[in-house]
Amino acid sequence: MTDKNYDSILKMIRNRFHAEDGKFVPLHAPTFAGNEKRYLEECIDSTFVSSVGAFVDRFERDMAAFTGAKRAVVCVNGTNALHMALMLAGVERDDEVLTQSLSFIATCNAISYIGAHPVFIDVDYDTMGLSPDALRSWLKENTERDGDGTLRNKKNGRRVKAVVPMHTFGHPCRIDMIADICDEYGIELVEDAAESIGSWYKGKHTGTFARVGAISFNGNKTITTGGGGMLLFNDEKLADYAKHLTTQAKVPSRWEFVHDHIGYNYRMPNINAALGCAQLEEIDGFLKSKRETAEVYKNYFSGSDDGVRFMAEPENSVSNYWLNAVAFPSREDRDRFLEYSNDHGVMTRPIWELMWRLPMFEDCERDSQENTIRLADTIVNLPSSVVL
Numbered sequence: 001m002t003d004k005n006y007d008s009i010l011k012m013i014r015n016r017f018h019a020e021d022g023k024f025v026p027l028h029a030p031t032f033a034g035n036e037k038r039y040l041e042e043c044i045d046s047t048f049v050s051s052v053g054a055f056v057d058r059f060e061r062d063m064a065a066f067t068g069a070k071r072a073v074v075c076v077n078g079t080n081a082l083h084m085a086l087m088l089a090g091v092e093r094d095d096e097v098l099t100q101s102l103s104f105i106a107t108c109n110a111i112s113y114i115g116a117h118p119v120f121i122d123v124d125y126d127t128m129g130l131s132p133d134a135l136r137s138w139l140k141e142n143t144e145r146d147g148d149g150t151l152r153n154k155k156n157g158r159r160v161k162a163v164v165p166m167h168t169f170g171h172p173c174r175i176d177m178i179a180d181i182c183d184e185y186g187i188e189l190v191e192d193a194a195e196s197i198g199s200w201y202k203g204k205h206t207g208t209f210a211r212v213g214a215i216s217f218n219g220n221k222t223i224t225t226g227g228g229g230m231l232l233f234n235d236e237k238l239a240d241y242a243k244h245l246t247t248q249a250k251v252p253s254r255w256e257f258v259h260d261h262i263g264y265n266y267r268m269p270n271i272n273a274a275l276g277c278a279q280l281e282e283i284d285g286f287l288k289s290k291r292e293t294a295e296v297y298k299n300y301f302s303g304s305d306d307g308v309r310f311m312a313e314p315e316n317s318v319s320n321y322w323l324n325a326v327a328f329p330s331r332e333d334r335d336r337f338l339e340y341s342n343d344h345g346v347m348t349r350p351i352w353e354l355m356w357r358l359p360m361f362e363d364c365e366r367d368s369q370e371n372t373i374r375l376a377d378t379i380v381n382l383p384s385s386v387v388l
């Protein structure tokens with residue numbers, strides 16, 4: 001590809017984001033166009049800015065309603081929502097947790113906080129999320145049941161406890177097939193739906209297929225609370241237990257400080273929830289705008305002969321198109337485009353460094369990683385902010 005191809009891509013992007021004048025185009029900036037200031041002011045005036053307050057309860061109710069989960073429980077951020085989700089799934093020190101190396105570092109960090117070990121399973125090329133076929137093959141080849149019926153890794157004897165697929169860039173993975181495999185093998189499913197608020201698979205919201213799913217409201221996600229996370233549940237009791245653990249495991253009492261478990265201060269403050277309530281009111285418009293951007297990208301790349309492939313939403317799903325992704329013909333093309341676009345005021349990014357290429361996870365077990373490597377070599381994220 002030539003600079004002319006790259007320039008034409010940047011023109012198209014600048015046009016979509018009304019930045020023809022040459023102003024900087026970020027990858028994903030938040031949009032505050034609704035009741036954000038009003039609710040923040042209300043929150044401050046109430047003095048309830050911290051761990052107790054009406055906005056927290058409302059945000060949990062609104063998120064449950066939006067996603068169709070029976071219950072939603074707030075967290076301080078997506079990373080500790082994942083940490084909590086793994087603990088609720090019963091993951092313990094020295095367990096193995098099967099996940100994808102094509103993810104943001106938080107997925108693996110959360111597994112590591114418990115002292116468990118990630119194992120990296122390949123992704124499907126089209127969804128960029130954990131591949132059910134690769135998962136099944138790994139389980140078939142590498143696990144056996146001990147005398148108690150516990151599923152163990154044949155090589156090291158570790159218990160294989162959970163699977164954590166991630167809905168990459170908002171595209172749902174084949175979560176129903178993954179859930180079936182987990183049922184068949186008796187392992188826990190935890191959904192990293194950090195990126196996929198507003199994404200549905202076969203009519204069901206991502207993050208609601210497992211007993212517990214985690215969402216992030218970091219500043220660069222589809223909607224934001226500044227920093228924040230949410231756990232989604234279909235089980236009231238588990239949600240109650242999550243609420244208990246995320247609030248220091250304090251036993252209700254008028255004034256006594258009694259705690260019945262090692263607890264966590266993982267509850268989102270009311271002031272962040274105020275922002276969240278306002279953002280959630282706006283989400284339908286945000287999702288509509290993001291789909292329009294995806295359409296612009298899709299049309300452009302399907303009409304050009306530069307060999308760049310737009311990663312469209314997979315079959316049976318509605319993607320939130322959190323970050324639009326395109327695959328360049330080669331790693332060299334990818335690198336040159338990254339350089340050209342970032343030199344010319346249009347922010348673009350490659351996919352994350354694969355987890356097993358980082359020093360903390362280089363010794364972790366992994367399968368062929370064929371699709372993972374191909375995607376890591378060629379994918380670029382294009383600007384995807386909401387356009388109002």
Ligand SMILES: *Cc1c(COP(=O)(O)O)cnc(C)c1O
Nearest residue numbers: 077078079104106107194216218
């Ligand atoms: C953003 C993200 C998280 C973590 O969320 P934070 O709110 O930033 O802690 C976890 N997993 C994935 C895949 C993410 O993209």
